[in-house]
Amino acid sequence: MEEALAQAEATAIELVRLGRVEDALKCVFGAIREALRPLVESVKRQGEMLSDLMESVGELRRNVDKLTADVGELTKNVDKLAESVADLRDIVAKHEGAIREFRGWRTEWDVADRLEAWFKRKAPEYEIIKWFKMGADVLIEGKGILVAVEITTVPYREAVDRVKNGVGAVKNAWGREPDVLVIWSESGVVPEEVAKYAAERGVRVVRGVRELRALLDEVAKTKEGVLG
Numbered sequence: 001m002e003e004a005l006a007q008a009e010a011t012a013i014e015l016v017r018l019g020r021v022e023d024a025l026k027c028v029f030g031a032i033r034e035a036l037r038p039l040v041e042s043v044k045r046q047g048e049m050l051s052d053l054m055e056s057v058g059e060l061r062r063n064v065d066k067l068t069a070d071v072g073e074l075t076k077n078v079d080k081l082a083e084s085v086a087d088l089r090d091i092v093a094k095h096e097g098a099i100r101e102f103r104g105w106r107t108e109w110d111v112a113d114r115l116e117a118w119f120k121r122k123a124p125e126y127e128i129i130k131w132f133k134m135g136a137d138v139l140i141e142g143k144g145i146l147v148a149v150e151i152t153t154v155p156y157r158e159a160v161d162r163v164k165n166g167v168g169a170v171k172n173a174w175g176r177e178p179d180v181l182v183i184w185s186e187s188g189v190v191p192e193e194v195a196k197y198a199a200e201r202g203v204r205v206v207r208g209v210r211e212l213r214a215l216l217d218e219v220a221k222t223k224e225g226v227l228g
Contacts, residue, residue, distance in 0.1 A: 145220050150163040151185075
């Protein structure tokens with residue numbers, strides 16, 4: 001570019017010397033125009049690139065706006081879900097006692113059904129009676145003894161009190177008091193303080209059907225020895 005301008009300058013000076021000023025000006029301006037042509041084209045290309053960039057930025061902005069709207073909608077849905085979960089928790093909390101009672105009732109029935117089936121097969125001399133009234137969930141009768149069983153998942157003090165305080169109800173219904181009071185631990189767990197409390201109140205705690213059967217035989221044998 002510098003070489004072309006230098007040559008145009010020399011030509012223009014020569015034309016001026018010859019008195020051809022107009023031709024000299026044309027030579028100079030033509031050289032300048034040619035020299036600036038690449039710059040003009042570069043600016044034009046950059047303008048086009050800038051236009052493309054602005055269009056991309058506009059598309060990006062539209063995508064960001066859409067994403068923002070989607071996030072807003074998602075937030076609303078999450079809020080609704082949180083409200084639903086809170087409502088569900090309130091319902092569960094409101095009926096927690098009933099739910100716990102229902103679970104306990106199911107456990108009692110399941111254990112009673114298993115005891116009935118097992119004793120029919122293994123120890124038919126004992127009859128399992130589904131009582132589910134004050135004093136016991138199950139009564140067991142056989143070999144001259146009557147046993148009251150309170151079924152629990154994990155034994156607790158109130159269960160000990162319930163079977164103990166229900167002796168009168170069993171006596172009124174059967175004409176005799178139970179020979180032994182039993183707490184059944186479905187989980188096999190017996191808290192130490194509950195075991196101690198049960199022993200103090202004369203209530204036995206068992207963890208399984210074989211342990212229960214052994215207790216029944218022990219009580220029957222003891223009673224038979226006393227009567228004999």
